[in-house]
Amino acid sequence: MSAPDQILVDDQTLKFCPGETILDATRRAGCSLPTLCHDPRLEPVGACRSCLVEVKGQRRLMPACKTPASPGMQIETRNERVLRHQRVLLSLYLSDHVGDPSECEDGAPCELHALAKDLGNLPVLVPLQRKHKPRADRNPFIEFRSERCIACARCVRYCDEVEGVNAITLTGRGLHTTISTASGISLYDSTCELCGGCVDVCPTGAMAEKMPLSAGAAPERELEKVRTTCNYCGVGCQMDLNVDRAAAAGRGQVVKVTSPPAGTAPSDGNLCVKGRFAYDFIDHPDRLSTPLLRGADGNLHPASWEAALERTAAGLQEVAKKHGADALAFVSSARCTMEENYLVQKLSRAVFGTNNVHQCAAT
Amino acid sequence: MAGLVTTFGAGAMTNSIHEIREADFLFVIGSNTSEAHPIIAMEMKRAVRRGAKLVVADPRSIWMTTIADRHLPLKPGTDVWLLNAMAQVIIAEGLSDENFIAQSTEGYEALAERVANYTPEEAEKITGVAAADIRATARAYATTRKAGIYYTLGITEHTHGTDNVYALSNLVLLTGHLGSRSTGLNPLRGQNNVQGANDAGASPIFFPDYQSVGDPEIQAKYEAAWGCSLSSEPGLNLNQMMKVAGSKIRAFFIMGEDIVMSEPNVAVLEEGLNAMDFVVIQDIFLTETARFADVVLPAACFAEKDGTFTNSERRVQLVRKAVEPPGEARADWRILIDIARASGADWDYQSPADIYAELVHEAPNFAGISHERIDSEGIGLQWPCPTSDHPGTKFLHEGGVLRGKGLFQAVDYKPSVEIADSDYPLVLSTGRTLYHYNAATQTTRSAGLPEKQPEAFVELHRKDAGQRGISDGDLVEVLSRRGSLRCRAQVSRQVRRGCIWMPFHFADSRANLLTVDQGDAVTGTAEYKVCATEVRLLAAAAADDKTLFPGAFWGEPGGATSSAT
Numbered sequence: 001m002s003a004p005d006q007i008l009v010d011d012q013t014l015k016f017c018p019g020e021t022i023l024d025a026t027r028r029a030g031c032s033l034p035t036l037c038h039d040p041r042l043e044p045v046g047a048c049r050s051c052l053v054e055v056k057g058q059r060r061l062m063p064a065c066k067t068p069a070s071p072g073m074q075i076e077t078r079n080e081r082v083l084r085h086q087r088v089l090l091s092l093y094l095s096d097h098v099g100d101p102s103e104c105e106d107g108a109p110c111e112l113h114a115l116a117k118d119l120g121n122l123p124v125l126v127p128l129q130r131k132h133k134p135r136a137d138r139n140p141f142i143e144f145r146s147e148r149c150i151a152c153a154r155c156v157r158y159c160d161e162v163e164g165v166n167a168i169t170l171t172g173r174g175l176h177t178t179i180s181t182a183s184g185i186s187l188y189d190s191t192c193e194l195c196g197g198c199v200d201v202c203p204t205g206a207m208a209e210k211m212p213l214s215a216g217a218a219p220e221r222e223l224e225k226v227r228t229t230c231n232y233c234g235v236g237c238q239m240d241l242n243v244d245r246a247a248a249a250g251r252g253q254v255v256k257v258t259s260p261p262a263g264t265a266p267s268d269g270n271l272c273v274k275g276r277f278a279y280d281f282i283d284h285p286d287r288l289s290t291p292l293l294r295g296a297d298g299n300l301h302p303a304s305w306e307a308a309l310e311r312t313a314a315g316l317q318e319v320a321k322k323h324g325a326d327a328l329a330f331v332s333s334a335r336c337t338m339e340e341n342y343l344v345q346k347l348s349r350a351v352f353g354t355n356n357v358h359q360c361a362a363t
Numbered sequence: 364m365a366g367l368v369t370t371f372g373a374g375a376m377t378n379s380i381h382e383i384r385e386a387d388f389l390f391v392i393g394s395n396t397s398e399a400h401p402i403i404a405m406e407m408k409r410a411v412r413r414g415a416k417l418v419v420a421d422p423r424s425i426w427m428t429t430i431a432d433r434h435l436p437l438k439p440g441t442d443v444w445l446l447n448a449m450a451q452v453i454i455a456e457g458l459s460d461e462n463f464i465a466q467s468t469e470g471y472e473a474l475a476e477r478v479a480n481y482t483p484e485e486a487e488k489i490t491g492v493a494a495a496d497i498r499a500t501a502r503a504y505a506t507t508r509k510a511g512i513y514y515t516l517g518i519t520e521h522t523h524g525t526d527n528v529y530a531l532s533n534l535v536l537l538t539g540h541l542g543s544r545s546t547g548l549n550p551l552r553g554q555n556n557v558q559g560a561n562d563a564g565a566s567p568i569f570f571p572d573y574q575s576v577g578d579p580e581i582q583a584k585y586e587a588a589w590g591c592s593l594s595s596e597p598g599l600n601l602n603q604m605m606k607v608a609g610s611k612i613r614a615f616f617i618m619g620e621d622i623v624m625s626e627p628n629v630a631v632l633e634e635g636l637n638a639m640d641f642v643v644i645q646d647i648f649l650t651e652t653a654r655f656a657d658v659v660l661p662a663a664c665f666a667e668k669d670g671t672f673t674n675s676e677r678r679v680q681l682v683r684k685a686v687e688p689p690g691e692a693r694a695d696w697r698i699l700i701d702i703a704r705a706s707g708a709d710w711d712y713q714s715p716a717d718i719y720a721e722l723v724h725e726a727p728n729f730a731g732i733s734h735e736r737i738d739s740e741g742i743g744l745q746w747p748c749p750t751s752d753h754p755g756t757k758f759l760h761e762g763g764v765l766r767g768k769g770l771f772q773a774v775d776y777k778p779s780v781e782i783a784d785s786d787y788p789l790v791l792s793t794g795r796t797l798y799h800y801n802a803a804t805q806t807t808r809s810a811g812l813p814e815k816q817p818e819a820f821v822e823l824h825r826k827d828a829g830q831r832g833i834s835d836g837d838l839v840e841v842l843s844r845r846g847s848l849r850c851r852a853q854v855s856r857q858v859r860r861g862c863i864w865m866p867f868h869f870a871d872s873r874a875n876l877l878t879v880d881q882g883d884a885v886t887g888t889a890e891y892k893v894c895a896t897e898v899r900l901l902a903a904a905a906a907d908d909k910t911l912f913p914g915a916f917w918g919e920p921g922g923a924t925s926s927a928t
Binding site: 139140141161162163164188193194195211226227228229230231232233234235236237238241243248250251252253254264265266267268270271272273274277278279280281282283284286287288289290291292293294300305308309310311312313315316317318319320322323325326327328329330331332333334335336337338339340341342343344345346347348349350351352353354355356357358359360361 | 379380381397399400401402403404405408409412430551552553554555556557558559560561562563564565566567568570571576585589591593594596597598599600601604608611612613614615616617618619620622625626640641643646647648649653656657658659660661662664665666667668670671672673674675676678679680681682683684685686687688689690691692693695696699700701702703705706707708715718719721722742743797798800804805806808809810811812814815887
């Protein structure tokens with residue numbers, strides 16, 4: 001074990017890169033260590049203590065997320081001492097948490113209950129039964145459910161280190177530590193930009209998205225996730241549309257947008273207020289659902305596709321015949337797909353014979 | 364797009380978004396990054412947190428200026444002065460990369476001669492930016508190896524937008540800050556598929572992959588591929604189309620654009636639209652422009668169809684169908700095939716993947732990309748990607764400038780077409796806010812956003828407001844030579860004295876009734892960022908009707924604009 005870039009984890013030799021922590025090296029090798037406060041986008045703080053491991057030569061268990069790997073380190077991640085620690089720790093968390101795992105699953109899946117289930121045989125402690133005052137916030141997107149909060153501060157650190165607006169903070173002490181805005185004002189009135197990153201990083205569903213909750217959407221485990229590309233700005237964030245297949249008379253309905261894992265190019269799992277929350281337009285009653293033709297009375301009237309296509313082709317051809325192909329202009333769209341832009345320019349050039357094709361984004 | 368094609372040989376971000384966090388110097392000009400590109404702003408914030416230096420050049424005090432080392436609050440439209448002065452400093456102080464200039468560029472002598480008179484002291488008089496700040500910025504940019512420039516429509520939406528891009532390219536070529544990680548010149552694209560629409564050839568002068576319409580070889584290639592004869596006559600750009608709508612242009616086919624919201628000087632455009640023989644609108648909502656339509660075709664939105672978008676960093680990414688479109692609405696690609704067939708063409712594509720395969724067949728830079736490959740690799744591919752085993756390109760110009768040699772373009776300052784005068788003393792710039800998107804057909808129909816930002820507003824400097832008896836929340840009229848609108852006033856710490864700012868999202872207060880429609884000589888992009896206006900008080904707000912602050916950022920107390928008061 002003298003190689004300068006190797007550590008021994010549970011009798012397995014792993015390579016590490018300079019600057020990597022024990023957690024980085026083990027995760028890269030595909031070993032799983034439990035974590036609650038960790039997120040690859042955030043500086044490690046070692047607050048939740050769930051990733052503690054035994055390092056030979058160290059008297060105490062060490063947080064894997066914060067301890068740099070060093071050559072020749074010998075690490076035990078699943079011995080009796082570590083497992084005992086994990087069981088006691090999770091029991092302590094659960095004694096101040098929503099007891100029934102299924103209750104936790106209406107929002108995001110609860111990582112705490114999942115870890116407890118994986119580990120099994122947890123000592124049962126007397127529940128603390130703290131009183132939680134529901135906190136109303138008139139913002140329509142984000143709800144804080146303090147009874148689920150384990151004060152891991154992922155949300156607070158994300159708001160500071162990634163989004164950079166410091167809208168939320170840890171407040172209170174000891175057992176009463178919780179999340180709040182400055183002076184408890186609404187997120188609407190704070191520096192919050194409503195990116196929803198706090199909801200995304202929360203391991204227990206304490207930071208929850210209001211809309212699907214209030215709309216009575218199916219629980220997350222029944223939703224189908226479809227990975228796609230955001231349709232707003234040019235960053236092209238990857239996002240998962242959460243589809244309730246049975247909703248909207250069987251057409252399916254997007255009831256929530258969630259982030260892909262951190263590290264997913266190009267947006268590293270981040271989204272902004274529009275990407276995460278501005279999806280209601282998809283199912284808006286104003287959506288056009290049938291072709292419309294201008295009638296002799298000057299109004300638009302519903303029509304069949306056949307009639308609309310015929311009128312479209314005839315109208316364009318008539319003008320081309322009367323005034324030449326260059327009297328036609330095709331305005332394509334930077335909002336539509338590559339394929340559709342290709343077809344518009346081909347339609348313009350090959351079918352109607354003019355290069356008058358453009359869109360608003362040629363700057 | 365055209366500017367960078369001329370100087371570097373490719374019109375796209377030189378670097379990847381992920382590289383921004385590793386930059387050591389960021390020069391952000393004409394980009395309200397935290398509101399228009401929040402995710403790119405996150406990368407910049409991360410870089411600054413790491414210790415990178417950030418300089419923001421923007422007439423307004425914006426969120427990014429709060430974490431900037433330096434804010435250069437230039438007067439709207441004076442970018443060429445600022446950038447030429449930076450070039451002058453770099454040359455005069457011997458900070459340029461002489462090896463790079465000698466080996467990889469052409470046109471240096473003309474540039475050096477042209478910028479010699481653009482001293483920072485003279486620049487200060489025109490731009491309002493202190494000479495010392497210009498010097499310090501030029502020095503820091505030239506002497507930091509990982510230095511990136513980031514710009515958006517504050518650079519391009521001018522009658523001299525292409526000149527602005529040339530002036531930025533000159534800085535890059537002078538310092539050789541090109542062709543490595545985190546180092547380059549990066550236009551941040553404002554819409555999901557700006558890059559892709561241009562890549563796909565929705566352009567009056569280019570076939571897909573920027574292959575020129577006027578080139579006989581290219582024309583022959585496409586005639587063979589498509590089995591028809593093609594016009595070699597370049598078409599009209601959007602700005603030109605709008606000006607001859609109803610006269611030379613008699614019929615419009617418009618897909619997914621709300622032109623009476625988004626185009627400048629819309630009162631004139633609407634007259635033109637009234638005179639059209641035939642207008643087809645294909646959209647997901649009944650847009651403002653649909654008032655002029657003879658035919659309206661119901662389309663599917665991004666969640667209801669398959670396809671690809673190409674993002675700012677040239678990454679082709681999949682759009683996947685998640686739900687069915689409402690009623691009889693159809694995907695745009697399907698409608699386009701239907702129109703072609705109704706017009707006598709025998710188009711036969713089974714899927715967007717088919718269409719994409721045809722697109723790349725004649726487009727060498729995208730030839731290695733396919734729907735299947737993106738799907739199986741689980742991540743979008745960045746062009747150039749010429750072959751199916753090519754990994755894609757993270758940053759451009761690595762093995763030398765794509766054009767062969769980077770081209771210096773000496774440019775002179777040209778004033779904006781309309782400058783403030785005694786009748787219209789306030790300079791209006793328009794822009795996007797965090798909570799809405801362009802014509803806002805989608806964001807005003809999404810819960811929560813209209814509550815946060817329900818209506819249009821105009822930002823005024825405290826003194827300009829005071830002179831006119833205007834206070835926060837008052838109903839005002841904003842007038843230009845082309846039109847007027849009503850909205851609420853926002854007495855703001857963000858704008859300079861003599862400048863006002865408005866979002867362009869709101870159909871009830873269309874900022875584009877005011878804007879000028881003169882376009883850039885090369886791209887046709889209109890001057891949305893500068894026009895002369897006046898603001899008048901109509902009605903004071905009731906004491907209990909002071910609406911909440913609607914924006915994302917109040918302005919920095921003691922920041923660059925407020926310290927001038």
